[in-house]
Amino acid sequence: MKEKYQEELSEDTAVMDKASIILYNDDYNTFDHVIHCLVTICGHEVIAAEQCAYIVHTTGKCVVKYGYPEDLTPKCVSLRDRGLTAAIE
Numbered sequence: 001m002k003e004k005y006q007e008e009l010s011e012d013t014a015v016m017d018k019a020s021i022i023l024y025n026d027d028y029n030t031f032d033h034v035i036h037c038l039v040t041i042c043g044h045e046v047i048a049a050e051q052c053a054y055i056v057h058t059t060g061k062c063v064v065k066y067g068y069p070e071d072l073t074p075k076c077v078s079l080r081d082r083g084l085t086a087a088i089e
Contacts, residue, residue: 021065021076024085025056034084038064041078 021042023034031053038049042065055062064086065072072088079086 017069018067019069019072019088020063021072021079022061022087022089023052023056023064023079024087025060026085029083031057033082037079037082037084041075041082 023038031050034053034056035046035049038044038052039046042049044052044064052062052064065075069088076086076088
């Protein structure tokens, strides 16, 4: 019983260590550019990238990637290098 509790505790702790890349709307980048960046940098399928771009356009922001901060940081930097407004939260 103690092992099961310890395992559940470890899983809960691991979830707390995860973060998200938030992509924010801007007045400069085209839908095509945003979609291309999400496909090439974040590994999205085209349809998922299109949906994210639409959500960003209509609501102002969207979570585009979820994972560990050390994995997200290079992706977030690449998005910013291509002119997108992104942050890890």
